[in-house]
Amino acid sequence: MASGIRLEKLRKSFGGNEVIKGIDLDIAPGEFVVLVGPSGCGKSTLLNLIAGLETVGSGDIFIGGDKVNKVPPRDRDIAMVFQSYALYPTKTVRDNVTFGMETRRVPKDDQAAALEEFARLLQIDHLLDRKPGQLSGGQRQRVAMGRALVRQPEVFLFDEPLSNLDAKLRIEMRTEIKKLHQRLGKTVVYVTHDQIEAMTLATRIAVMDNGHIRQFADPATIYENPVDMFVAGFMGSPPMNMIPGRVWHDGGKVFVLPRGARESIRFPVDGPAARGADLPDGHEVILGLRPETIFAAGTELPGPNRYVFDAPVEVVEPTGPDTMIVFQIGGQDLIARVRPEDVAKPGRAFRFEVDMTKAKLFDAETGKAL
Structure with missing residues (x-):
């Protein structure tokens, strides 16, 4: 025993x-x-x-x-x-x-x-x-x-x-x-x-x-x-993407607006992160997105609460079973894990899709999960 x-x-x-x-x-x-x-x-x-x-x-x-x-x-x-x-x-x-x-x-x-x-x-x-x-x-x-x-x-x-x-x-x-x-x-x-x-x-x-x-x-x-x-x-390899931003309510929905990003990029809050709905407009948060929840647009089965956006590719890193794409939002490097056949080229825009049901939201001041 x-x-x-x-x-x-x-x-x-x-x-x-x-x-x-x-x-x-x-x-x-x-x-x-x-x-x-x-x-x-x-x-x-x-x-x-x-x-x-x-x-x-x-x-x-x-x-x-x-x-x-x-x-x-x-x-x-x-x-x-x-x-x-x-x-x-x-x-x-x-x-x-x-x-x-x-x-x-x-x-x-x-x-x-x-x-x-x-x-x-x-x-x-x-x-x-x-x-x-x-x-x-x-x-x-x-x-x-x-x-x-x-x-x-x-x-x-x-x-x-x-x-x-x-x-x-x-x-x-x-x-x-x-x-x-x-x-x-x-x-x-x-x-x-x-x-x-x-x-x-x-x-x-x-x-x-x-x-x-x-x-x-x-x-x-x-x-x-x-x-x-x-x-x-x-915990996670590559680590979770951490995107500083602020909460914004619009039309009964809640969004995170990334700091320094163009106005058209607004991540809709859903799943566990929906608790952000209780926060006032402008509240500083960190949006957490794991690389495997970001993929090439249109390559996964359709699902609710997917968000499609375009971002410039910085680096492409083939690993064999996956390809890591380093891209930028608001001047910050982020990582997406896509399939090897999803061709992306540095210096060009790429269309990504993210499963927002997997997103995490953290308080920017305390670092605690919301």
């Missing part, structure tokens, strides 16, 4: 710099929670506090219902996988994986059974007699995971384990980690700055910024209903 984790009013400072600023977090047993955010936001420090590698400034940490503030790492029933692998270079894979069991005096038969099970699961059974220097980056990461798995703890902590791997291998290892979680059902806390990793792996995501958790929710909610501009801009 996996153990849950609860953090209450957790704070941590280094010198006069407060890095963790009163975090509350409740992770259910068996969840895969990803801590994501920019460099320096406190996510690795938070993981180290859970692991016991850093001492708590104030607040409490509970694992499996037990308060562990002063419990040493070895007694917290956790296993940690680091970015750097941290393998013993002179030991074989076999000895690296079983070293922890040796120090805990696990019987030899139990060591052999655990080694066999997890070496097969991680597909490193043919590497057991090699040393780390003879392995690829992906193989070394599998060995590091095997060393953690043989302990069979209740909680796994991953600190950016894939950041040293190339793009193809990161995708493969992401899949392997997800399979392991589905098979073992253990609680996982996983740190990354890669929002694609966060979206694909997590059952819930904690988006961190400057020592705080901005939003804690499932990936779909984080993506579709961000609580503020920070979350909206951080």
Whole structure:
């Protein structure tokens, strides 16, 4: 049975710099929670506090219902996988994986059974007699995971384990980690700055910024209903387009007039953004449009609340399955994700269509979602 984790009013400072600023977090047993955010936001420090590698400034940490503030790492029933692998270079894979069991005096038969099970699961059974220097980056990461798995703890902590791997291998290892979680059902806390990793792996995501958790929710909610501009801009690749403008009522409808744009461009407010109808004329807002909601006019099935507009193309970026078009409204660069066959040329106007039911509206002053 996996153990849950609860953090209450957790704070941590280094010198006069407060890095963790009163975090509350409740992770259910068996969840895969990803801590994501920019460099320096406190996510690795938070993981180290859970692991016991850093001492708590104030607040409490509970694992499996037990308060562990002063419990040493070895007694917290956790296993940690680091970015750097941290393998013993002179030991074989076999000895690296079983070293922890040796120090805990696990019987030899139990060591052999655990080694066999997890070496097969991680597909490193043919590497057991090699040393780390003879392995690829992906193989070394599998060995590091095997060393953690043989302990069979209740909680796994991953600190950016894939950041040293190339793009193809990161995708493969992401899949392997997800399979392991589905098979073992253990609680996982996983740190990354890669929002694609966060979206694909997590059952819930904690988006961190400057020592705080901005939003804690499932990936779909984080993506579709961000609580503020920070979350909206951080989660998504390419990021959400943010268009400064003001609210305008006309003929019983509500529009956002982009700052600096010609008067003919008026984005009709609909869907979740319809709450902007309660705002007075002239209220400063930020209109959020994800690139995939902007496409070449006439290429998608007709739908309600579509808005068609023309804008000059700045840059065309083919990526294979999609083409990114950088265009301008009011002097601001925006991005549309279109199909490869939708031909656009820099310096020329292009007709776009946007699904306004997917638009988000944020208060320009507070950055909060409206």
